[in-house]
Amino acid sequence: xxxxxxxxxxxxxxxxxxxxxxxxxxxxxxxxxxxxxxxxxxxxxxxxxxxxxxxxxxxxxxxxxxxxxxxxxxxxxxxxxxxxxxxxxxxxxxxxxxxxxxxxxxxxxxxxxxxxxxxxxxxxxxxxxxxxxxxxxxxxxxxxxxxxxxxxxxxxxxxxxxxxxxxxxxxxxxxxxxxxxxxxxxxxxxxxxxxxxxxxxxxxxxxxxxxxxxxxxxxxxxxxxxxxxxx
Amino acid sequence: xxxxxxxxxxxxxxxxxxxxxxxxxxxxxxxxxxxxxxxxxxxxxxxxxxxxxxxxxxxxxxxxxxxxxxxxxxxxxxxxxxxxxxxxxxxxxxxxxxxxxxxxxxxxxxxxxxxxxxxxxxxxxxxxxxxxxxxxxxxxxxxxxxxxxxxxxxxxxxxxxxxxxxxxxxxxxxxxxxxxxxxxxxxxxxxxxxxxxxxxxxxxxxxxxxxxxxxxxxxxxxxxxxxxxxx
Numbered sequence: 001x002x003x004x005x006x007x008x009x010x011x012x013x014x015x016x017x018x019x020x021x022x023x024x025x026x027x028x029x030x031x032x033x034x035x036x037x038x039x040x041x042x043x044x045x046x047x048x049x050x051x052x053x054x055x056x057x058x059x060x061x062x063x064x065x066x067x068x069x070x071x072x073x074x075x076x077x078x079x080x081x082x083x084x085x086x087x088x089x090x091x092x093x094x095x096x097x098x099x100x101x102x103x104x105x106x107x108x109x110x111x112x113x114x115x116x117x118x119x120x121x122x123x124x125x126x127x128x129x130x131x132x133x134x135x136x137x138x139x140x141x142x143x144x145x146x147x148x149x150x151x152x153x154x155x156x157x158x159x160x161x162x163x164x165x166x167x168x169x170x171x172x173x174x175x176x177x178x179x180x181x182x183x184x185x186x187x188x189x190x191x192x193x194x195x196x197x198x199x200x201x202x203x204x205x206x207x208x209x210x211x212x213x214x215x216x217x218x219x220x221x222x223x224x225x226x227x228x229x230x231x
Numbered sequence: 232x233x234x235x236x237x238x239x240x241x242x243x244x245x246x247x248x249x250x251x252x253x254x255x256x257x258x259x260x261x262x263x264x265x266x267x268x269x270x271x272x273x274x275x276x277x278x279x280x281x282x283x284x285x286x287x288x289x290x291x292x293x294x295x296x297x298x299x300x301x302x303x304x305x306x307x308x309x310x311x312x313x314x315x316x317x318x319x320x321x322x323x324x325x326x327x328x329x330x331x332x333x334x335x336x337x338x339x340x341x342x343x344x345x346x347x348x349x350x351x352x353x354x355x356x357x358x359x360x361x362x363x364x365x366x367x368x369x370x371x372x373x374x375x376x377x378x379x380x381x382x383x384x385x386x387x388x389x390x391x392x393x394x395x396x397x398x399x400x401x402x403x404x405x406x407x408x409x410x411x412x413x414x415x416x417x418x419x420x421x422x423x424x425x426x427x428x429x430x431x432x433x434x435x436x437x438x439x440x441x442x443x444x445x446x447x448x449x450x451x452x453x454x455x456x457x458x459x460x461x462x
Contacts, residue, residue, distance in 0.1 A: 112343045138384045138405050142412075145380030146373045153372040174369055181373075181412055 002040045002050070004030045009047045010096060018048075018104045045110045048097060052114045055086050056121065063125040072129040073143060073183030076122045077175040080151045083118065084171040087155060091163030098159040119148045143182050150174035233271045233281070235261045240278045241327060249279075249335045276341045279328060283345045286317050287352065294356040303360040304374060304414030307353045308406040311382045314349065315402040318386060322394030329390040350379045374413050381405035 008030035012021040023044055027037050041047045059079050066075050087094040101107040123144035130136030154174040158167040239261035243252040254275055258268050272278045290310045297306050318325040332338045354375035361367030385405035389398040 109340050109344055112347055113340055116343055135408060138381060138408060141380045141384040142377045142409060145376040149372045149376030150369060153369045177366060177369060178373060 001030075001032060001036060005032065005037055005040060006047055006050050009044075010093070010100075013048075013100055014096065018100060018107065045107060048100065048107055049110065049114060051086050055083055056114075056117055058082055059118065059121050063121065066125070071183060072126055073147075073179055075129075076126060076144065076147050077179055077183070079122060079125070080118075080147050080175060081168065081171060084151060084155055084167050087159075088167040091167075095159055095163045098156075115148060115152070119144050122147055139182075143178070146178045146182065147175065150178045232261075232263060232267060236263070236268055236271060237278055237281050240275075241324070241331075244279075244331055245327065249331060249338065276338060279331065279338055280341065280345060282317050286314055287345075287348055289313055290349065290352050294352065297356070302414060303357055304378075304410055306360075307357060307375065307378050308410055308414070310353060310356070311349075311378050311406060312399065312402060315382060315386055315398050318390075319398040322398075326390055326394045329387075346379060346383070350375050353378055370413075374409070377409045377413065378406065381409045 005026060009021070009026045012025050012029060016025075021044075023034060023037055026044075026047070027034050030037075037047075041050070059082050062079050062082060063075065101111055123140045126140035126143055127137055130140050133139065151171055151174065154170040155167065158165060158170055236257060240252070240257045243256050243260060247256075252275075254265060254268055257275075257278070258265050261268075268278075272281070290313050293310050293313060294306065332342055354371045357371035357374055358368055361371050364370065382402055382405065385401040386398065389396060389401055
């Protein structure tokens with residue numbers, strides 16, 4: 001029933017336009033009553049984004065299930081991957097919705113509020129993990145925003161390409177840049193081998209991001225499984 | 232007239248609540264006609280945020296006026312400072328609006344759309360500056376989001392404290408972290424002095440942010456005029 005309502009709604013939105021379609025039109029096409037619609041969707045806007053509530057719940061549960069020694073930045077990147085996975089599961093629907101959302105200001109506003117809720121879920125987790133760190137709350141907010149921006153950059157490129165290519169790989173690449181800028185693999189236990197040192201020599205005036213690039217290059221692939229950072 | 236409308240609107244919003252106040256109520260208290268209201272504000276929501284359009288214009292102009300050799304991250308941080316300056320110019324009004332916005336979902340949505348427009352202005356500038364760089368668009372989006380998140384983290388703290396303390400200094404501190412993570416002062420010309428080198432020795436397994444911290448500490452205060460980074 002829920003899927004039938006979504007299918008009917010999108011058929012009408014594409015045929016007539018979003019604004020010109022009423023909830024009555026949708027329920028008539030789906031062959032159900034108005035009350036059935038509102039049992040599943042609080043408003044017409046919600047039928048455009050039928051899976052975000054569930055995805056937000058999954059993200060919250062995923063973050064809550066994290067272990068105390070998880071690398072926090074890696075954890076929020078993995079949480080963000082739940083979102084792209086939802087889009088990638090149904091490319092045709094995701095692309096349709098992308099075009100619809102671009103055209104309707106009310107839907108763009110709705111989408112911004114959903115993005116904001118994802119970002120707050122990530123930031124909330126990071127705040128807990130960074131509690132007691134100086135500027136922990138600031139760091140949490142900045143990293144959450146960076147993760148969301150990287151995710152959305154890759155997701156938008158995929159949507160603009162009409163869902164061609166591998167959305168999850170594109171998001172992995174983008175999140176790899178954020179992990180490189182902010183994240184870290186946990187320090188391996190000392191027992192695993194002798195302490196291995198890296199020496200970096202740099203000019204004092206070199207831009208910090210270039211120094212970090214050098215450093216990452218010196219540390220090599222063993223440093224992290226993420227793609228080589230280019231920030 | 233514009234100021235009188237804003238003053239009348241806020242007086243009523245605080246006395247009766249935002250939803251319970253109509254445009255008719257506002258124009259009656261201000262002693263003007265409805266058309267005057269709509270000459271200044273497209274909707275009731277817009278009267279809550281009377282200065283953002285002008286601030287967005289100023290930001291766009293500021294970014295467009297940048298020189299080709301400006302450090303791009305510093306430039307977007309300076310652009311973000313225009314926003315906090317607007318809030319700090321009128322602390323009592325800013326704090327009132329903060330409390331009002333927290334209570335009214337429609338105003339929160341409006342605010343998110345304004346924040347999004349600031350972020351797109353910053354990202355647009357950075358995209359131009361990073362054109363031709365590998366992952367330039369991604370880098371632009373991530374840095375713009377980080378700048379906005381840092382700015383808003385500091386701004387919200389100041390608003391929550393009822394506008395006590397120095398909002399601009401708090402934002403400077405927060406933006407300093409972003410500049411430390413992503414930015415750089417331009418490389419000084421070689422003619423200025425002998426090349427000064429820094430050597431950093433680190434364990435291979437150390438988290439990258441700790442290495443960056445060490446590095447910044449080794450580079451010392453001369454590195455940058457921003458506060459010492461703590462990311």
